[in-house]
Amino acid sequence: MLFTSSTMRTVFSFVCFILGLGLLERVAAFDLSRKDNLAVYWGQDSAGNQQRLSHYCQDSTVDVFPIAFLYIFRGTGGEPVIDFANTCNQWDEGTFPGTDLANCTIMAADIKECQAAGKIITLSLGGATGEVGFSSDSQAESFADQVWNLFLGGESDTRPFGDAVLDGVDLDIESGTPAHYAAFVNRIRSNAGISHLNATSFALKAANSTTHANATSNHANKTKTTTPVKDVTNKNKYYYITAAPQCPYPDAYIGAALNDAPFDAVYVQFYNNYCGLDQPSEYNFGTWDQWAKTKSANPNVKVYIGAPGSSDSAGQGYVSVSKLASYVSDAQEKYSSFGGVMLWDASTAYTNNRFDLGIKTAMVTTAEKFFPQELSRNVTAATSSAHSDAADNGAEDCDKDDSAKVESKPRVNSRFFRL
Ligand SMILES: *[C@@H]1O[C@H](CO)[C@@H](O)[C@H](O)[C@H]1NC(C)=O
Ligand SMILES: *[C@@H]1O[C@H](CO)[C@@H](O)[C@H](O)[C@H]1NC(C)=O
Ligand SMILES: *[C@@H]1O[C@H](CO)[C@@H](O)[C@H](O)[C@H]1NC(C)=O
Ligand SMILES: *[C@@H]1O[C@H](CO)[C@@H](O)[C@H](O)[C@H]1NC(C)=O
Numbered sequence: 001m002l003f004t005s006s007t008m009r010t011v012f013s014f015v016c017f018i019l020g021l022g023l024l025e026r027v028a029a030f031d032l033s034r035k036d037n038l039a040v041y042w043g044q045d046s047a048g049n050q051q052r053l054s055h056y057c058q059d060s061t062v063d064v065f066p067i068a069f070l071y072i073f074r075g076t077g078g079e080p081v082i083d084f085a086n087t088c089n090q091w092d093e094g095t096f097p098g099t100d101l102a103n104c105t106i107m108a109a110d111i112k113e114c115q116a117a118g119k120i121i122t123l124s125l126g127g128a129t130g131e132v133g134f135s136s137d138s139q140a141e142s143f144a145d146q147v148w149n150l151f152l153g154g155e156s157d158t159r160p161f162g163d164a165v166l167d168g169v170d171l172d173i174e175s176g177t178p179a180h181y182a183a184f185v186n187r188i189r190s191n192a193g194i195s196h197l198n199a200t201s202f203a204l205k206a207a208n209s210t211t212h213a214n215a216t217s218n219h220a221n222k223t224k225t226t227t228p229v230k231d232v233t234n235k236n237k238y239y240y241i242t243a244a245p246q247c248p249y250p251d252a253y254i255g256a257a258l259n260d261a262p263f264d265a266v267y268v269q270f271y272n273n274y275c276g277l278d279q280p281s282e283y284n285f286g287t288w289d290q291w292a293k294t295k296s297a298n299p300n301v302k303v304y305i306g307a308p309g310s311s312d313s314a315g316q317g318y319v320s321v322s323k324l325a326s327y328v329s330d331a332q333e334k335y336s337s338f339g340g341v342m343l344w345d346a347s348t349a350y351t352n353n354r355f356d357l358g359i360k361t362a363m364v365t366t367a368e369k370f371f372p373q374e375l376s377r378n379v380t381a382a383t384s385s386a387h388s389d390a391a392d393n394g395a396e397d398c399d400k401d402d403s404a405k406v407e408s409k410p411r412v413n414s415r416f417f418r419l
């Protein structure tokens with residue numbers, strides 16, 4: 001059968017239309033057990049050209065976005081303070097009455113779009129300039145209830161992301177006192193009905209659909225505080241808890257909690273420290289692997305290699321994609337705790353010639369070599385602002401005209417820029 005070129009164009013437009021709707025995309029849900037996951041921090045605009053979150057969800061490169069930061073635990077009116085630089089902050093988007101808590105409802109659609117593409121979005125607490133910490137377990141627990149109600153499966157009149165429900169929390173604690181974080185984590189897990197479960201065992205249990213509903217309502221009756229804590233959202237949703245310790249072991253701020261409460265993954269910052277990727281003789285992934293297996297409250301915890309997305313995104317520790325890929329290949333082969341790579345941050349990695357795509361492609365290739373029994377996955381890179389798997393299939397770019405136009409704004413250092 002012959003196609004005229006105009007028929008071809010029509011077919012091609014139709015394919016682009018379908019791809020645009022995302023109907024043909026194979027959406028693989030996030031799988032913590034893999035050894036080729038990529039977590040990329042978003043929210044602090046380190047490169048000065050940060051785009052909305054959904055911009056970074058147009059292809060299969062990134063699996064997890066910890067969005068940064070909730071940086072003050074107890075602000076005006078007893079509510080926390082969040083800031084995502086040029087995308088949403090308390091000054092430009094406004095706050096809920098009597099608080100400094102920004103109304104980031106404008107981000108709801110982006111969060112849901114990324115989740116629909118199989119990615120998880122977690123809220124990162126802390127950062128280099130955070131005003132954080134707890135004076136008692138009960139304070140940590142009531143803060144956990146507050147975070148649960150504002151951002152996760154609970155309910156509140158003031159939901160900063162509107163009807164979007166985040167997938168968990170990340171603790172990037174770099175100031176304050178280290179005490180009571182285990183109580184915070186255990187309370188979030190108990191609110192989520194996952195105290196003694198991980199993502200895999202939770203999924204099995206969720207098949208027994210009513211079990212979780214019972215666990216949640218039983219818990220509500222035991223709650224000491226008056227805050228209503230209930231799961232009004234998705235009974236089949238697992239909430240992930242991660243942390244971003246710095247590589248010197250044990251971490252000064254989150255080290256104790258890592259031993260006392262179950263975390264799903266740790267994104268170890270192998271930069272800005274003597275044990276970073278730029279210091280091969282001091283690099284200590286082996287120490288973290290040993291911690292995972294012998295000291296962690298979750299012996300199946302995944303350890304990620306945290307790296308800078310560009311030479312500008314950290315003071316020290318940036319290495320090229322090929323050098324990072326050799327660390328990854330080594331970890332995939334030697335360390336059963338290895339779960340993937342974390343990058344700080346999305347804006348710098350994208351600006352740096354898609355560093356994220358470079359390392360993801362390398363990581364998937366070596367994972368297939370070492371773990372051929374694992375389901376392989378294809379990395380699709382967006383070549384335009386539209387949803388597009390077309391490039392992967394050797395087809396034309398659906399949206400040629402607006403591809404690769406890099407905005408040339410002056411560089412603005414974020415308040416939290418971690419040098
Ligand atoms: C979940 O827990 C089970 C048993 O406790 C373990 O076999 C499995 O590896 C864990 N999975 C993950 C992803 O941690
Ligand atoms: C929050 O923002 C949304 C839209 O962005 C608006 O509809 C809503 O009224 C705002 N809520 C408050 C309390 O200002
Ligand atoms: C599902 O429920 C049945 C009956 O309560 C129980 O025997 C079984 O262990 C449950 N399975 C899981 C995976 O929780
Ligand atoms: C809750 O658990 C009880 C047994 O403890 C069971 O009989 C009941 O069917 C469950 N209810 C729901 C709503 O799952």
Ligand SMILES: *[C@@H]1O[C@H](CO)[C@@H](O)[C@H](O)[C@H]1NC(C)=O
Nearest residue numbers: 214216217218219220221222
């Ligand atoms: C929880 O408490 C409420 C009201 O006090 C009661 O109606 C409900 O049956 C209790 N649920 C459970 C599971 O005990």
Ligand SMILES: *[C@@H]1O[C@H](CO)[C@@H](O)[C@H](O)[C@H]1NC(C)=O
Nearest residue numbers: 026028375376377378379392
């Ligand atoms: C990846 O692509 C190859 C060929 O392009 C295909 O055979 C394979 O099924 C794909 N794998 C997944 C997980 O989509």
